[in-house]
Amino acid sequence: MKTGENRLAEKTQDQRPTQKxxxxxxxxxxxxxxxxxxxxxKIAADTRQRILSIATELxxxxxxxxxxxxxxxxxxxxxxxxPHDEIFxxxxxxxxxxxxxxxxxxxxxVVTPDFGADDHGDVLTRIVKNKxxxxxxxxxxxxxxxxxxxxxxxxxxxxxxxxxxLATPHAYVDYDNFGFAYxxxxxxxxxxxxxxxILLPPSTLTFRQHLLHGFMxxxxxxGVAFEIIEGATLESSAEQIETAISExxxxxxxxxxxxxxxxxxxxxxxxxxxxxELTPEKDVRMVVKQTSGLFDLTRPKVxxxxxxxxxxxxxxxxxxxxxxxxxxxxxxxxxQPISQAPNR
Numbered sequence: 001m002k003t004g005e006n007r008l009a010e011k012t013q014d015q016r017p018t019q020k021x022x023x024x025x026x027x028x029x030x031x032x033x034x035x036x037x038x039x040x041x042k043i044a045a046d047t048r049q050r051i052l053s054i055a056t057e058l059x060x061x062x063x064x065x066x067x068x069x070x071x072x073x074x075x076x077x078x079x080x081x082x083p084h085d086e087i088f089x090x091x092x093x094x095x096x097x098x099x100x101x102x103x104x105x106x107x108x109x110v111v112t113p114d115f116g117a118d119d120h121g122d123v124l125t126r127i128v129k130n131k132x133x134x135x136x137x138x139x140x141x142x143x144x145x146x147x148x149x150x151x152x153x154x155x156x157x158x159x160x161x162x163x164x165x166l167a168t169p170h171a172y173v174d175y176d177n178f179g180f181a182y183x184x185x186x187x188x189x190x191x192x193x194x195x196x197x198i199l200l201p202p203s204t205l206t207f208r209q210h211l212l213h214g215f216m217x218x219x220x221x222x223g224v225a226f227e228i229i230e231g232a233t234l235e236s237s238a239e240q241i242e243t244a245i246s247e248x249x250x251x252x253x254x255x256x257x258x259x260x261x262x263x264x265x266x267x268x269x270x271x272x273x274x275x276x277e278l279t280p281e282k283d284v285r286m287v288v289k290q291t292s293g294l295f296d297l298t299r300p301k302v303x304x305x306x307x308x309x310x311x312x313x314x315x316x317x318x319x320x321x322x323x324x325x326x327x328x329x330x331x332x333x334x335x336q337p338i339s340q341a342p343n344r
Contacts, residue, residue, distance in 0.1 A: 097313020181214030184287035193257030
């Protein structure tokens with residue numbers, strides 16, 4: 001005897017829209033519906049759009065288990081997301097861009113938290129060996145990044161947010177940190193700074209070298225004095241950064257220009273400078289890399305250069321889709337120039 005729950009389950013299953021019901025309403029074949037839902041360019045754009053609209057109207061969702069058996073694909077993209085304490089809203093911005101880049105592709109985004117280097121190997125091995133995704137996105141690359149080496153050797157599609165120093169090419173999206181540090185230094189020098197300093201990421205992260213190269217290029221071209229902030233890195237806590245800057249700027253022969261490659265470090269530096277009764281942009285020129293627009297609202301207003309993380313996420317998703325479709329890896333490398341991001 002069937003229970004009420006069984007009858008309800010059968011009724012729900014019977015009412016679930018299928019590709020056949022979409023085809024019937026659209027007046028096309030089931031094959032055409034299948035190809036349109038897979039975003040096949042061989043189906044005319046207006047027909048594709050009409051089929052997608054009908055699918056949305058009927059509440060159609062693909063049977064992923066059947067789809068995986070048929071195609072061998074999961075239709076899942078996995079974003080491995082570590083904490084970015086030095087960047088406000090990193091996860092929100094990057095996910096917004098990725099979601100936009102996956103629109104209309106049929107891919108479903110899964111976010112996997114990553115709480116440290118000890119978890120890297122386990123997370124990647126589980127995804128790759130169990131075929132839990134068709135591609136992987138991750139950030140915070142190292143010069144000799146073991147994740148890049150593992151995924152490259154496994155021939156598993158991925159795009160990293162950041163570059164490496166590995167000889168084997170790989171797909172990546174990055175920001176022009178050389179250009180940021182170079183432009184930031186020149187801005188301060190043009191405003192009268194004759195001794196400039198920069199806070200850098202730890203040496204374990206590749207973009208430290210890009211920032212340092214841009215900074216030192218400006219120093220060599222202009223001949224100004226310079227310092228690297230000691231006692232803290234970009235990954236230190238806000239309190240540690242504030243203490244390091246406070247201790248240095250309380251001493252004689254302090255820099256009168258300061259580059260901060262993150263918003264948290266920028267706020268910490270601003271607090272340290274003002275607590276010493278120094279005036280930002282008068283006693284100390286500052287340029288901060290901002291990602292959230294926060295420094296548009298600080299007073300006194302300090303110099304900043306914007307990094308568009310939503311655009312980075314969009315590019316990562318776009319390049320990963322191409323990588324899954326076997327595009328040449330050398331064509332899947334994108335560096336966002338600072339000229340394409342609004343300077344603020």
